[in-house]
Amino acid sequence: MLKFSAFRVLPEGVAENFIRDIVSSASAIGDAQSMSKAILVDTTKCIGCGACVAACKVVNGLPLGTVDGQKDPVPTTLSDNDLVTFAQSHGEPGGVLSAEALNVVETRGAVFVRRFCMHCLDPTCVSVCPVGALRKTAAGPVIYDADKCMGCRYCMMACPFGVPRYEWHVVLTPKIRKCTMCAPRQAKGLQPACTTVCPVQAGIFGEREELLAEAESRLKQNPASYAQHIYGKEEVGGTSVLYLSAVPFEQLGLPANVPHDPLPMYTYRVLSEIPRLVPLGSVLLGGIWWITNRRKEVREAEREAGKGK
Amino acid sequence: MTWNKLPKLTFWRAVLIVILAAGFYSTVLRFVKGLGAATALTDRFPWGLWIGFDVLCGVGLAAGGFTLAAIVYVFHLERFRPILRPSILTAFLGYALVAVALLYDLGRPYRIWHPLVMWNPRSVMFEVAWCVMLYLTVLALEFSPVVFERFRLERPLRIIKMFTIPLVIAGVLLSTLHQSSLGSLFLIVPSKLHPYWYSPLLPVFFFISAVGVGIAMVVFESHLSARAFGREIEVPLLEVLGRAMAVVLGIYGLLRFQDLWSRGALTYLREPSTETVLFCLEIALGLLIPLPLLFVRRLREGPDGLFAISVLVISGFLLNRLNVSITGLEYSAHAHYFPKWTEVAVTLSIVGVGFLLFALAIRYLGVFESEAPQPAS
Numbered sequence: 158m159l160k161f162s163a164f165r166v167l168p169e170g171v172a173e174n175f176i177r178d179i180v181s182s183a184s185a186i187g188d189a190q191s192m193s194k195a196i197l198v199d200t201t202k203c204i205g206c207g208a209c210v211a212a213c214k215v216v217n218g219l220p221l222g223t224v225d226g227q228k229d230p231v232p233t234t235l236s237d238n239d240l241v242t243f244a245q246s247h248g249e250p251g252g253v254l255s256a257e258a259l260n261v262v263e264t265r266g267a268v269f270v271r272r273f274c275m276h277c278l279d280p281t282c283v284s285v286c287p288v289g290a291l292r293k294t295a296a297g298p299v300i301y302d303a304d305k306c307m308g309c310r311y312c313m314m315a316c317p318f319g320v321p322r323y324e325w326h327v328v329l330t331p332k333i334r335k336c337t338m339c340a341p342r343q344a345k346g347l348q349p350a351c352t353t354v355c356p357v358q359a360g361i362f363g364e365r366e367e368l369l370a371e372a373e374s375r376l377k378q379n380p381a382s383y384a385q386h387i388y389g390k391e392e393v394g395g396t397s398v399l400y401l402s403a404v405p406f407e408q409l410g411l412p413a414n415v416p417h418d419p420l421p422m423y424t425y426r427v428l429s430e431i432p433r434l435v436p437l438g439s440v441l442l443g444g445i446w447w448i449t450n451r452r453k454e455v456r457e458a459e460r461e462a463g464k465g466k
Numbered sequence: 467m468t469w470n471k472l473p474k475l476t477f478w479r480a481v482l483i484v485i486l487a488a489g490f491y492s493t494v495l496r497f498v499k500g501l502g503a504a505t506a507l508t509d510r511f512p513w514g515l516w517i518g519f520d521v522l523c524g525v526g527l528a529a530g531g532f533t534l535a536a537i538v539y540v541f542h543l544e545r546f547r548p549i550l551r552p553s554i555l556t557a558f559l560g561y562a563l564v565a566v567a568l569l570y571d572l573g574r575p576y577r578i579w580h581p582l583v584m585w586n587p588r589s590v591m592f593e594v595a596w597c598v599m600l601y602l603t604v605l606a607l608e609f610s611p612v613v614f615e616r617f618r619l620e621r622p623l624r625i626i627k628m629f630t631i632p633l634v635i636a637g638v639l640l641s642t643l644h645q646s647s648l649g650s651l652f653l654i655v656p657s658k659l660h661p662y663w664y665s666p667l668l669p670v671f672f673f674i675s676a677v678g679v680g681i682a683m684v685v686f687e688s689h690l691s692a693r694a695f696g697r698e699i700e701v702p703l704l705e706v707l708g709r710a711m712a713v714v715l716g717i718y719g720l721l722r723f724q725d726l727w728s729r730g731a732l733t734y735l736r737e738p739s740t741e742t743v744l745f746c747l748e749i750a751l752g753l754l755i756p757l758p759l760l761f762v763r764r765l766r767e768g769p770d771g772l773f774a775i776s777v778l779v780i781s782g783f784l785l786n787r788l789n790v791s792i793t794g795l796e797y798s799a800h801a802h803y804f805p806k807w808t809e810v811a812v813t814l815s816i817v818g819v820g821f822l823l824f825a826l827a828i829r830y831l832g833v834f835e836s837e838a839p840q841p842a843s
Contacts, residue, residue: 289586
C-alpha cells in the first residue's frame, strides 16, 4: 500500500494513470509484498563462522577461498545435508563483497555482520535499470537477467546499500553480480543456502510478516540485548532482509541516513511530469513561433506597401 | 584557399598526434583487456571520467545548438543566423562523440540498442537514452542542408526545409528533457551525494546551467573560429549574448543559493574538506566571478573580455558536472577515484577528434552561412 500513498503526492491526472499503467507490474508487487519471503539476520547471534559465505559460493559456482593454503575445488552438486557439512567445515569469515563474493561476514568491533543484497520491496536498482534487466519477484528476491544488461552500471551507482558488484575483468560479457536470495533454490521449494547452513540460526528464512513479528518479540523479550529498531522494516520503504543488532546500526556499516520513502519515488515525481510537459512545450514553442513569424510577415508586408507608394 | 597538399606539422597538430596515439593504445587496452584494465573504476566507484566528463559535460557543452536554434527559428532573431550553423555542427559532433564515449563505458557496448526494444519507463537512464538518440537524429537533419547544399541536392534540400520548424521545436523539447534528466539521474542518490550538490532541484539546475553554458560555448566557438579562419567576430551579436548570459547566470545563481540556504547546506562551509574547496571553486569560477564581470560594459562589449568570461563560465560548468558525478559521491563511497591515464587519453582523443572534425567541416562544407549562396532575409 506504500506505493499508493506515495502516488498521492501527485495530483490525479491523465499522465499519472498513463505511467501507472505502464509500471503496473511494480504495483502488483506492492500487493504481494505482505506474502513474500524474507531473511532475518540477528547479529547478536552470529558467531562469525562464515559457513554462509562458503554455502553461497558453492550454490553460485564461485571460487572458494584457500583453506590450509590449498584452493578447494568447488563441489558442483551437493545434497542439502552435504551442503551443511561442507559449508560448516569450509567457513570463510571476512572478505568484502565482490563479483566473487555475494555474501560476506564483516567484523565490526566485537560484532559480526553479514552483508548481502537487501532485496528492497521497491528496489532502486530495478527502477533505474534502463532495459529492465533487474526485477523484483512476487516471491521476494530481486533477480537479474544478464541477457538484457548492457553494462551501464547505473544500478551500482543508485543502490543505497552499495550492493551490486561488477565483473570488471571480464572483457566481452561482464555481468552485474549480487545475491539472488537463492531464487533458483526457492523455486525448488528449498531455503536460501546461507540460512540452511547457519549453525546458530543467526539468519532465518520465512514470510516477511512472520519474521517482522519474530523480530518484534525478540526486541520485547530481551530489551537489554537489542537496539530497539528493526533495520529494513521501513528503510527505503522496507526491505526483504531485516537486521537486529545490539549496537547502533551505523556501527555495522548499514547506512543510517537512508530515507524511509522508496527511492524510485524521487525520480518518478520528475519523470511523471514528462507526458504533461511535451504537449505543453510544443504548443508554447509553436505559439511563440507563430507570433514572431506573423510579426515578421506584417513587417515585410508593410515594407512592400511602403515601396509601392 | 591556400593550403598545401601536405599539411604542415604545427605545434597543435603534433599535440593531437600524441593524444591520438595514446588514445589508440587505450582503446586497444579497453576492448582487449576490459574496463578493469583500462580504468580506475571499482565496485565502490562504478562511474568515472567517461560518464562525468565525456557524457555529462559533452551533452552540456553541446547545448549551444538548441539554444541558438530556438533563438533563430522560434524567436525569429534573424541576426543570429550567421552563427547558427557552427553551433548546430558543434552540437551534432558533441552528441555523436557522447555516443562514442558510451561505447567505451558500457560493459557490453554491442547492446547499446537494447533500450529501443527493452523498456523501463521508470528509469531516468531510459529516458535519457531515448532523448539522446532522437536528438542526435534531429541534429543530423538540422545540419543536413549544409551537406545538401554542398552537393547541390535540390530536392532533399527543399523537403528538409519544409520540416525546419517542427524539427527545431522537437529539438528544443528533447534537449530540455534530457539536459534536465541528466540532473534527474542523481535524484536517486539522496543518501550518497554530498548536500552541496544533492537537491530536489537538480533537473532544474542542470537545465538552466546548460542554457548558460550553451551561450558561453557559442561565444567561445565564434571566437576560436574567427581566429583560426581569419573571420571577423560578430561583436554586436556577442554583446547581446553576453547580456543573455548575465540573465541566465543570475537566475541560476539566485535559485542555487536559495536552495543551498533552505536546505541548510551552507553550514558545511565551516568544514574544511575537499568538497568545500571544490564547491567554492565551482561557485567562484562559474558564478561569482563571471556574473559581476558581465555587468562591466567594457568587458562585455570587447571580444576578448567576453571570451575570457565565457571560459570562466565553461570551467565552472565542467567543475559542477564533475562534482555532481564524482567528487560529491566520494565521501559516501568511502573511496577515492582518480582516473587512470588511459581514461584521460580516451577522453582527450575524443575531444581532439571533435576539434578535427569541426575544422574539416568548416573547410569543406559551407558552415558559415554568409558564405553560402542564399542569404537569410
